[in-house]
Amino acid sequence: MHPPEDTERAHLLEALQKQKNQLATLRITGTPTTVGQGLVSLAELHGLLEDHAASRQCYEEALGMFQEAGYKPGLAQAYFGMGVAKANFEDHRGALELIAKAAMLFNETKDREGEAMCRACVGESLRALGQPEAAEEKYQEALILYRQTRNTGRTARLLLDIGDIRMEKAEYEPARKRFLEAIPLLEQGDDSEALALGHLLLGESEGLLGNHEGARSHLLRAVELYQELHDHVHEARARWDLGLSCYYTQDLPAAREQLEAVLPLYEEQGRMDEVAKVRNILAHFAARGA
Template sequence: MHHPPEDTQRTHILDAIQKQKNALAPLRITGSPTEVGQGLVNLAELHGLLEDHAASRQFYEEALEKFQEAKYKPGQAQALMGLGVVKANFEDHRGAIEQIARAAMLFNESKDREGEALARACIGESLRSLGQPEAAEEKYQEALILLRQTRNTERVARLLIDIGDIRMEKGDYEPARKRFLEAVPLLEQGEDPEALALGHLLLGESEGLLGNHEGARPHLLRAVELYQEVHDHAYEARARWDLGLSCYYQQDFAAARKQFETLIPLYGDLGQTGEVAKVQNILAHFTARGV
């Protein structure tokens, strides 16, 4: 999930952009094309953090020219990758795939497994946005094979979640569950509470869809706690709804009621009046049955 930067963060990024521009000015005169290219890539990435994609594109294009002039393949791969991501941000996914495929080839020639894996995963993202889940999964699998050869367990875990998510959409809950089951312990070692929360949520959902409500509950409960910590009300609500259903299917009506009651203010904050009404209906049902 990508959030626009907070105000203080924004100030830091603007400050970093200014410093980078100041450093780049003399470098343009004295530095090699590769050094200038690298400085431009840094500048492009900083603008990307501000979601100023037009400025980002401009600096990536300039960097690509410098790297081509220097015949420096790793830099060309980096700049093409950046340009592809910019295109994806502008919803031009076909254009993104074209640029990133060129980057993947150059990463491969430069023996940069992590770069190539990331490129293949990004192509998967764009294919998914174009409504081609099978082709996307193929790219994620290619990226996964490459990433398993590196030490980047967090990226491996994210790919497993993406692959599992595609499986869930297809209704293949058991293969999806296996992916999430492998991802969660890897995410437990990492530093990203949102990714970990999503892992537990999806694992809980897949267990529930397979009818294993007892197995689903601890994961959904962990997801609820993590989403509370990161103040993500929308996903906390989704996790609580699933948890409430799992409790209900296990006939633990007191626990189910507790989750559904907590949902009402959450949905209220999110302005989802239809969902509030739905939950009130369920609670009225509980009351009528004396549970």
């Protein structure tokens, strides 16, 4: 998750203070369940501000409140939040243990959305621990649940994750199919970052399968979206890939255009090895009169 922009951060800090004030009143007048829910809301705001230590403390206190009340939906939320906080501190084994408890409680309370979220997060931690096959299995379980709840945004994100695992295993055709399935779902939503990633990954998979003409339109769309998002790291990746696809389709002027555009992006990021590589290619083009 990227750190919030200044304006967004100011709004979050304002919401955090309001929630603290409400919680102070709830501690006097509320039940253990309502106090716990107030703590969960406070924990979520701390999480959005990337203060994961404060978030974890709030979830731990909320857990105690929900245990006192015997409130299972709250217990599920608290265990999940504590697990996510551990994952943010790279304690993925600890995260797995807590999120597994949350998944069981979400299952017991028939909350398929919550259970799906848990299974997806378990997949992320397994992937971080270097277990891609086990991660894909959990992603598949989450995918089934998200399809049942018709959550197209989460479904699409999982399809990208599953496809990305297949890309790492050099299984480009199965990966391509996942990306093709994800993009129409992403077009329905407003997650520009996921849509850009979908086009980038689909373009890369097409290129790796040798379909460079087919790759070009997706990589060009990725470039446009990353420009709008001011994400220069991914824009550079998309432009480099697009330049290669143009080269392989013998459209040398288009290839040169992309390489010239990627050069300042690499320079801005201090990626001098890539800068040297691009300069060499451009010099080669110039020698050929391209």
